[in-house]
Amino acid sequence: MKFIRVNMSDKSIHVEDVPQEYAGLGGRGLTSILVNAEVPPQCDPLGPENKLVFAPGFLTGTSLVNTSRVSVGAKSPLTGGIKESNAGGTIGASLGHLGITAIIIEGGASDEDLSLLHINAQGEATLIPAQEYRGMRTYALVEKLLTVYGEKNSVMCIGPAGEYQLASASVQSSDVDGRPCRAAGRGGMGAVMGAKGIKALVIDQRGKNADAIANPQAFKEAAKVVVEAVLADHMSAEVMPNLGTAALVAPVNAMGAFPSYNATKGQLDGWEKISGEAMAEIIKKRGGKTTHRGCDQCMIHCSNEYVDKDGKYITSSLEYETIWATGGMTGITDFDVIARLDFLCDDIGLDTMNTGVAVAVAMDAGYRAFGDAEAAVEMVEEIAKGTGFGRVLGNGPAAVGEHFNHPRVPVVKRQSIAAYDPRGMLGNGITYATSPMGADHTAGNLVGAYLEHKLDPLSPEGQIDTSRFLQIAMAAFDCMGQCFMANVALLHPDGFGAFQKLIEAKTGAQFEDGYFPFGMGTRILKAEKEFNRRAGFSKQDDRLPKFFYEEPLPPHDKVFPISEAELDSVLEF
Amino acid sequence: MKVKVKLYGMLSLHVPDYKPSQGLEVELPDGATVTDLLAHLGILETRGAAVIANGRVLKMDDEVQDGSSLDVFQSIQGG
Numbered sequence: 216m217k218f219i220r221v222n223m224s225d226k227s228i229h230v231e232d233v234p235q236e237y238a239g240l241g242g243r244g245l246t247s248i249l250v251n252a253e254v255p256p257q258c259d260p261l262g263p264e265n266k267l268v269f270a271p272g273f274l275t276g277t278s279l280v281n282t283s284r285v286s287v288g289a290k291s292p293l294t295g296g297i298k299e300s301n302a303g304g305t306i307g308a309s310l311g312h313l314g315i316t317a318i319i320i321e322g323g324a325s326d327e328d329l330s331l332l333h334i335n336a337q338g339e340a341t342l343i344p345a346q347e348y349r350g351m352r353t354y355a356l357v358e359k360l361l362t363v364y365g366e367k368n369s370v371m372c373i374g375p376a377g378e379y380q381l382a383s384a385s386v387q388s389s390d391v392d393g394r395p396c397r398a399a400g401r402g403g404m405g406a407v408m409g410a411k412g413i414k415a416l417v418i419d420q421r422g423k424n425a426d427a428i429a430n431p432q433a434f435k436e437a438a439k440v441v442v443e444a445v446l447a448d449h450m451s452a453e454v455m456p457n458l459g460t461a462a463l464v465a466p467v468n469a470m471g472a473f474p475s476y477n478a479t480k481g482q483l484d485g486w487e488k489i490s491g492e493a494m495a496e497i498i499k500k501r502g503g504k505t506t507h508r509g510c511d512q513c514m515i516h517c518s519n520e521y522v523d524k525d526g527k528y529i530t531s532s533l534e535y536e537t538i539w540a541t542g543g544m545t546g547i548t549d550f551d552v553i554a555r556l557d558f559l560c561d562d563i564g565l566d567t568m569n570t571g572v573a574v575a576v577a578m579d580a581g582y583r584a585f586g587d588a589e590a591a592v593e594m595v596e597e598i599a600k601g602t603g604f605g606r607v608l609g610n611g612p613a614a615v616g617e618h619f620n621h622p623r624v625p626v627v628k629r630q631s632i633a634a635y636d637p638r639g640m641l642g643n644g645i646t647y648a649t650s651p652m653g654a655d656h657t658a659g660n661l662v663g664a665y666l667e668h669k670l671d672p673l674s675p676e677g678q679i680d681t682s683r684f685l686q687i688a689m690a691a692f693d694c695m696g697q698c699f700m701a702n703v704a705l706l707h708p709d710g711f712g713a714f715q716k717l718i719e720a721k722t723g724a725q726f727e728d729g730y731f732p733f734g735m736g737t738r739i740l741k742a743e744k745e746f747n748r749r750a751g752f753s754k755q756d757d758r759l760p761k762f763f764y765e766e767p768l769p770p771h772d773k774v775f776p777i778s779e780a781e782l783d784s785v786l787e788f
Numbered sequence: 789m790k791v792k793v794k795l796y797g798m799l800s801l802h803v804p805d806y807k808p809s810q811g812l813e814v815e816l817p818d819g820a821t822v823t824d825l826l827a828h829l830g831i832l833e834t835r836g837a838a839v840i841a842n843g844r845v846l847k848m849d850d851e852v853q854d855g856s857s858l859d860v861f862q863s864i865q866g867g
Binding site: 447448449450453454457458460461462463465466469470471490491492534535536634656657660662663665666667668671672699702703706770771 | 796797798808834835836838840843844845846847848859861862863864865866867
């Protein structure tokens with residue numbers, strides 16, 4: 216258990232024991248509480264006072280499956296508030312096996328500086344000049360780095376978008392096949408990495424210094440409950456390994472909540488061409504992979520490899536939110552184009568969601584027509600070139616809306632919504648409005664509750680309480696390093712208890728009943744809200760854009776009906 | 789009564805002879821519910837089926853309407 220602090224102003228590296236206040240935390244909990252404690256909330260997110268924190272989950276590096284997530288946290292250049300974005304791949308597990316609780320990048324490099332941080336199998340960290348990699352896209356970069364440093368390394372890196380410090384810049388993470396196709400996409404964490412002058416983290420996968428487990432037998436027993444729940448659930452055991460998250464296209468579109476043509480309709484013409492079922496058929500026919508292990512210690516295999524007509528790799532993993540942002544929102548229903556846009560975003564180092572929605576806002580403003588696939592590819596390529604318009608686009612939908620003076624911009628705190636329209640799924644709108652992260656489906660997604668008949672997506676009844684509960688639960692869950700696909704374990708009657716037992720078994724400490732998720736989740740959300748308040752956010756920032764309250768969404772022709780007072784009550788604790 | 793049914797997710801694996809391009813025409817007794825439809829199709833509760841008609845998720849005890857088109861999905865917690 217250690218922090219590695221890397222100061223980019225003087226290039227010093229310090230290793231320290233983890234302070235007591237971070238005991239039992241990992242992932243989002245660690246990044247958010249540390250950022251709230253150490254980063255001046257009013258600071259320039261791209262300046263030396265900001266800190267960029269990489270933290271594997273608290274259970275990452277243990278024997279528990281599906282735990283190779285790493286959280287990336289900082290003050291966001293996109294939202295201006297606190298941000299945590301997490302990614303899969305292999306680096307989470309690599310950090311966990313090295314016993315590294317967090318890497319904290321501090322200070323600021325000069326514009327000419329570019330470095331990579333290398334950590335060897337003994338856990339020794341070194342800053343290495345990386346000028347030769349300047350401007351490189353992520354696929355070529357990772358291929359080169361794995362040649363230089365060896366295949367048994369995990370890479371987390373930025374592309375040109377991160378070097379340009381654009382607000383949609385992602386941090387890309389290498390998968391088990393050494394491809395940078397996993398992303399901490401949201402909130403411009405790639406821009407913060409670029410501002411720190413770090414092109415890549417290269418972390419040896421052969422560490423053998425994982426945190427000790429205080430009570431191995433209790434850990435094993437609790438882990439068994441989680442594994443059995445994941446194996447028994449139809450989502451993780453059947454749907455994800457065959458269709459991946461793309462399986463959501465059909466049901467969300469059928470519910471009339473699939474934001475299409477920049478959220479002017481809730482159903483997409485030609486949605487059948489971009490459904491999960493259609494994707495699987497194309498991939499199978501061409502000899503790609505509908506089932507693929509993208510992350511270390513994964514037992515779900517929700518990933519895929521999308522290939523072209525000649526069977527040649529285009530991208531991995533093509534997922535629901537990307538298909539929606541680059542397809543539904545733009546009116547593009549050609550899977551080959553969507554796959555190409557996904558690859559381009561990964562390669563340039565961009566959040567697929569913020570970028571797809573930025574393209575859609577430009578189309579809605581009349582810059583190009585909806586459905587113009589060639590224009591969409593050209594626009595994304597323009598971001599890599601760093602042209603004036605490319606930089607506007609790379610700063611996300613809000614920047615594009617300002618550029619064209621176009622008011623229909625589906626963002627909260629400048630971050631794009633996800634693939635669930637707030638007028639067709641009210642609870643998701645509540646989560647978008649009130650999450651300290653800005654519009655973020657992973658902060659508390661109610662789609663499962665709607666499909667399982669627990670709530671009516673169009674009736675306000677029960678939405679506030681469910682969004683609140685899920686936001687607390689996800690804040691805690693995001694500390695564990697567990698993949699979202701494994702969150703079905705929480706649906707098991709003993710699911711929450713099993714995670715509390717895992718924390719207790721690892722730490723050897725006892726927590727009060729309900730610590731997981733309530734004690735942990737509310738502690739994290741309070742820290743995040745406090746940071747945002749001190750950064751200048753008010754309740755007025757916890758609102759959806761005006762058009763969601765005014766423009767009815769076909770086919771249900773409803774607007775978002777939740778009052779300001781109700782929104783203010785969501786995270787009031 | 790007769791209803792038209794389309795299956796999504798991996799449900800077609802559990803219904804013999806299902807052809808995605810055609811869907812199914814199912815004959816049910818008058819007053820049949822969503823539960824009755826799923827039982828008729830042989831779709832077990834553990835598959836997490838969600839039936840949607842006209843943009844609305846039906847409850848398990850909702851009666852199925854004669855001549856309706858029903859889409860059957862598997863519930864998913866998010867993406």
